[in-house]
Amino acid sequence: MAQMYRYRWKVELFFKFMKQQLRLKKLYSTKEQAVWNQIYLNLIAYLLVELWRQGHAPTMDRGEFITLLRAYLRKPMEALLAVLHRPKERTSRGRRKKGGRPRIRPKRLKPQRILYK
Numbered sequence: 001m002a003q004m005y006r007y008r009w010k011v012e013l014f015f016k017f018m019k020q021q022l023r024l025k026k027l028y029s030t031k032e033q034a035v036w037n038q039i040y041l042n043l044i045a046y047l048l049v050e051l052w053r054q055g056h057a058p059t060m061d062r063g064e065f066i067t068l069l070r071a072y073l074r075k076p077m078e079a080l081l082a083v084l085h086r087p088k089e090r091t092s093r094g095r096r097k098k099g100g101r102p103r104i105r106p107k108r109l110k111p112q113r114i115l116y117k
Contacts (some may be wrong), residue, residue: 018042021066057084 018024022042025033060068061111072080 014046016045017046017062020062022046056081060084 013035018039022045024038024042027038029035029038047064049066049069052069053060057065068080068083072083
């Protein structure tokens with residue numbers, strides 16, 4: 001029973017992905033064969049995107065990758081590949097202490113309170 005629920009949940013997640021990322025907002029027909037055709041076409045589109053993502057940008061998020069594909073749809077493929085394989089412009093070195101001149105007077109600490117019971 002639990003295995004069936006897992007499979008059902010995976011199907012639900014796939015439909016959610018189709019609606020959000022592949023922009024399947026409505027079914028174009030109410031006929032059973034047309035609905036199955038639309039689902040198959042979306043499945044093929046999903047698999048093609050996933051193959052491309054695994055081959056060219058495995059660390060990139062699916063949604064981000066689809067956004068890039070849409071942005072570079074009418075441009076040469078070399079432009080998309082250049083964006084995907086571009087080296088990072090900035091590398092984080094973490095928080096750094098401010099430079100600047102040293103204090104004139106040493107920092108005074110507040111006296112510690114001692115509580116008696």
